[in-house]
Amino acid sequence: MLSEEFVSAICGGPLSSNTAIAKDVGIYSHTLSPTYSVKSTFKKSSSPVNGLAVSETHVFAAQHEKAYVHVYSRLRGNQEAFVAFPERIRCLALAGDVLILGTTEGRLMLWETCTGRLISSPARHVQAVSCVAATPYHILTGSDDSDIHVWSLPQLLELDSPAEHEPQRSLSNHRAAITGLSMSPSVSSDTNFCVSASKDKSCIIWNYQTGDALRTLLFPSFPLCLSLDPSSRAVCVSCEDGSLYVTEIFAEKPLLGPGAEEATTVVQISSPFGATQPDVGPASCLSWSYDGTMLLTGHPKGQIMRWDVADNKSPVELANLNAVVTNVTFLSPFPMDRPTKAVNIIKPSQAERAYTLAVQFDAYSGSQTRFDSLLNSTGFPNEVMENAIAAFAQPTAESTSDKDLKKQNEELWEIINEQRALQKQTLQRYVEAKSSH
Structure with a gap:
């Protein structure tokens, strides 16, 4: 049975003198199933909303x-590094081995954790970068200035690029600060989309490669956070009034796709999926389980609530961390299929011009192939040499396709020879008729 794990982070000191909770713990690693438990903890961290990123080997906390x-x-299971940057970090996200950081000055920084290379863009946002989302090809940055910038990740990572880093386009339909971003995993320019949340009480579904605003969702109060489910078929939004909304994008009346109503671009969302009690407070962060049947929400009173999406039952308190919960992130139950693993990170540096890649190669777990046996042997094995000599000594047997091709070629030559004979006979009769006149 696969186990489900998630990581949570808190911000600020304890809310009460609860001796049952360990002091100085800022990040928790939980096991959700088969039975709930706290797997491990990390101390001395106070991470803001959107300030946590988890890889297969490391946890990064702004x-x-x-x-x-x-x-x-x-x-x-310990703190490996304490990394200082030129500006205060507001949010971060991971794209492979690249940590993407948004600063309070409106700047974007990229840190290659395996080489220590640090790339910094100009301050394209006029206010702080509030959230970051990334795919292997694109980066989206939302800001308190209400704009969303779309960046090309390969262009930002290009070595010795002479041009100043610029976003590919800006999405500027919102009228207040951006509070959340979530992207679909698709890489097609026709089907990939993202969803943004803003304090103007709306969420917008974008095709971020074209810059088109596909749908605008209006809510009774402004969204605090949002997340697309793993299959990108529904979006969950937590609002300031404590309501939780789950909106299906591809339902009976889809918001996107061939069956969507083209004339209606603005949709009012008024029926919440659920609501939290006043003593719990609105969810400041949320995360979907890997199969999309469960939601976890973190709250300012310290609770982590579990919501059953399939049965729509009342939420269950999973844990109370006695501090403001700012980040909840589910981990994939399946190991990543990558040839390398970053066991140790390299601290960032802008002064270096030569970088060393520090990774560990994982053992190949696939079945032994003929190429593997040749690669691991000294010289050419006797069996290979004998097969090669036998192949040269024996005539190549004609395959069925070769026989068919040869037969078709012979039939074609027969037709050509018949045409030549007919042409020669016609020409001879013409010459005889002309000489008789």
Whole structure:
């Protein structure tokens, strides 16, 4: 049975003097199923909303109102590095081995954790970058200035690029600060989309490669956070009034696709999926389970609530961390199929011009192939040499396709020879008729 795990982070000190909760713990690694338990903890961290990123080997946590990122090793269970940056970090996200950071000055930074290379863009946002979302090809940055910039990840990582880094386009339909971004995993320019949330009480579904606003969802109060489910068929939004909305994008009346109503671009969302109690407070962060049947929400009173999406039952309190829960992130139950693993990170540096890749190659788990046996042998094995000599000594047997091709070729030559004979006979009769006159 696959186990489900998630990571949560808090911000600020304890809300009450609860001795049952360990002091100085800022990040928790939980096991949700088969039975709930706290698997491990990391100390001395105070991460803001959208300030946590988790890889297969590390946990990266931005620090509230500081220019620091704490790096924790999941393999060793301790804090590996304390990384300082030129500006205060507001949010971050991971794209492979590249950590993407948004700063309070409106700047975008990219840190290659395996080489230590640090790339910094000009301050294209006039206010702080509030959220970041990434795919292997694109980066989206939302800001308090209400704009969303779309960046090309390969262009930002290009070596020795002479041009100044610029976003590919800007999405500027919102009229207030951006509070959340979520992207679909598709890479096609026709089917990929993202959803943005803003304090103007709306969420917009975009085709971010073309810049088109596909649908606008209006809510009774402004959204605090949002997330697309793993299959990108529904979006969950948490609002300031404590309501939780689950909107299906491809339902009986889809918001996108061939069956969508083209004339209606604005949709009013008024029926919440559920609501939290006043003593719990609205969800400041949320995450879908890997199969999309469960939601976890983090709350300012310290609770982590579990919502059953399929049965739509009342939420269940999963844990109380006695501090403001700012981040909840589900981990994939399946190992990543990658040839390398970053066991140790390399601290960032803008001064370096030569970089060393520090990764560990994983053992190949596939079945032994003929190429593998040749690669691991000294010289040419006797069996290979004998097969090669036998192949040269024996005539190549004609396959069925070769026989058919040869037969078709012979039939074609027969037709050509008949045409030549007919042409020669016709020409001879013409010459005889002309000489008789």
